[in-house]
Amino acid sequence: MAQFASDIKKLRERARRHMEQGAVTESYKADRQQVVKVLNEVLATEIVCVLRYKRHYFMASGMNSESVKDEFLQHANEEQQHADWIAQRIVQLNGEPNFNPEGLASRSHAEYVEGSDLASMIKEDLVAERIAIESYSEIVRWLGSDDPTTRRLIEDILKMEEEHAEDLSSLLQRLT
Numbered sequence: 001m002a003q004f005a006s007d008i009k010k011l012r013e014r015a016r017r018h019m020e021q022g023a024v025t026e027s028y029k030a031d032r033q034q035v036v037k038v039l040n041e042v043l044a045t046e047i048v049c050v051l052r053y054k055r056h057y058f059m060a061s062g063m064n065s066e067s068v069k070d071e072f073l074q075h076a077n078e079e080q081q082h083a084d085w086i087a088q089r090i091v092q093l094n095g096e097p098n099f100n101p102e103g104l105a106s107r108s109h110a111e112y113v114e115g116s117d118l119a120s121m122i123k124e125d126l127v128a129e130r131i132a133i134e135s136y137s138e139i140v141r142w143l144g145s146d147d148p149t150t151r152r153l154i155e156d157i158l159k160m161e162e163e164h165a166e167d168l169s170s171l172l173q174r175l176t
Contacts, residue, residue, distance in 0.1 A: 029146040029147070030143065030150070033095075035150060036090055036093050036096075039089060040090065040097065040107065042086050042109075042135075042136070042157075043099075044098070044104050044109075045107075045108045045110050045131075046080075046083035047108070048110055048128075049110055049125075049128055049132070050079045050083065051112060052110075052128065053075045053076035053125065054076045056121040056125065057069050057073045061118075062117075064175060065118055068118055068121075068122065068171055075125070075167070078164070082157045082160070085153060086153070089150055089153055092149075109135045110127075110128035110132060111131075113127075113128075119176065122172050122175065125164075125168050126165060126168040126169060126172065129161050130165055132158075133162055136158040136161060137158060140155055
């Protein structure tokens with residue numbers, strides 16, 4: 001393995017230039033504006049998922065509904081955490097998180113489908129999780145090594161979305 005060598009003097013000089021850009025340094029390789037645009041789509045997706053899970057939490061009724069309600073609420077809270085992480089990353093990239101409700105559904109990769117009973121609610125949530133899994137996997141590949149911080153963030157969220165999908169699949173199997 002080659003020895004690591006860095007010109008510390010140059011690093012210090014570059015760090016002092018463009019300090020107003022915060023975390024975005026000259027070594028940032030991605031198209032920042034495009035990354036912010038994609039992250040705002042992810043933000044919208046997470047917000048739509050929070051809203052759908054919250055509705056399902058409040059609307060779930062009938063036999064077996066208590067354990068399912070608990071799962072809906074846990075997922076809603078985790079999706080909210082994802083949205084917060086994404087908004088924070090957008091700000092770190094000198095962007096503005098788009099929380100405007102106007103156009104939220106069209107910016108989201110997942111749809112807001114209410115479901116009419118417990119099984120259909122679980123199915124709609126599972127479909128949304130599967131959309132997020134595919135979409136976020138594509139984002140991870142697209143980012144590659146150009147923005148490792150955002151890539152790792154999306155990978156962490158992706159891991160949780162896969163866990164949600166597995167939880168929902170198990171719930172669905174227990175109901176049918």
